[in-house]
Amino acid sequence: MITVEGITKSFGSLQVLKGINLHVEKKEIISIVGASGAGKTTLLQIMGTLDKADRGTVTINNENVSKLSDSKLSDFRNKNIGFVFQFHQLLPEFTALENVMIPALIAKVKESEAKARAKELLDMLGLADRIEHKPNELSGGEKQRAAVARALINNPAVILADEPSGSLDTENKEELHQLFFKLRDTLGQTFVIVTHDEHLASITDRTVHMRDGLIVENDSSMP
Numbered sequence: 001m002i003t004v005e006g007i008t009k010s011f012g013s014l015q016v017l018k019g020i021n022l023h024v025e026k027k028e029i030i031s032i033v034g035a036s037g038a039g040k041t042t043l044l045q046i047m048g049t050l051d052k053a054d055r056g057t058v059t060i061n062n063e064n065v066s067k068l069s070d071s072k073l074s075d076f077r078n079k080n081i082g083f084v085f086q087f088h089q090l091l092p093e094f095t096a097l098e099n100v101m102i103p104a105l106i107a108k109v110k111e112s113e114a115k116a117r118a119k120e121l122l123d124m125l126g127l128a129d130r131i132e133h134k135p136n137e138l139s140g141g142e143k144q145r146a147a148v149a150r151a152l153i154n155n156p157a158v159i160l161a162d163e164p165s166g167s168l169d170t171e172n173k174e175e176l177h178q179l180f181f182k183l184r185d186t187l188g189q190t191f192v193i194v195t196h197d198e199h200l201a202s203i204t205d206r207t208v209h210m211r212d213g214l215i216v217e218n219d220s221s222m223p
Helices: 040-047 070-080 096-106 111-124 140-152 170-187 198-203
Strands: 002-011 014-024 029-033 055-060 081-084 158-162 191-194 206-211 214-216
Touching: 002 040, 014 040, 014 214, 029 040, 029 170, 029 198, 040 055, 040 158, 040 191, 070 081, 081 140, 096 111, 096 140, 111 140, 140 158, 140 170, 170 191, 170 198
Parallel strands: 029 191, 029 206, 081 158, 158 191
Antiparallel strands: 002 014, 002 055, 206 214
8 A cells, every 4th residue: 555665865964764665555553663863754754745755666555656746746645644743733723623624624625524524533533522622722632632633534545643642641642552543443544653652563563663774674683
């Protein structure tokens, strides 16, 4: 479903990615782990079309996104990729419902349809009674669940998550982690998750270890 081939990326004289090959199946939940500076977030940004590789290709749902124009890439990203960040990135002036609706409205979905879908997702994620609350009125766990609902609104092919539970306490971390598996089982959702959380990495379908801009295929080769 997602294939990354020969991805390299440098910032000035620093080569961050040195030839990454990775394949992700539909409905798979994979975690990407490694020390800071290993290239995890850079890889995730390239997979999410937020940054461009120096060389190599990224194919999502049989679409070679490396060849899309900027305008087509923006449209593809909006409709096919959901994002969850460490600090939720909800817009403070909007309610939870409005935040979740935004990607659908950008995709030119009718407002009534976007609202209905957003309410459905927020209800499924246990936020039915919080839809009119703004981010500063939500707990950390509620903010992150609202961010997950926003990522799901356009029925994306994949959700890319960068340290999604990094700012949460233990209880909310566990709830969020279990939510990912529930969404995989109920919606067939695919997840690629960059994390330092050892427990989350241990329960994902597959753990990809990165070191110095390369993928280390075999866990046993790690020191």
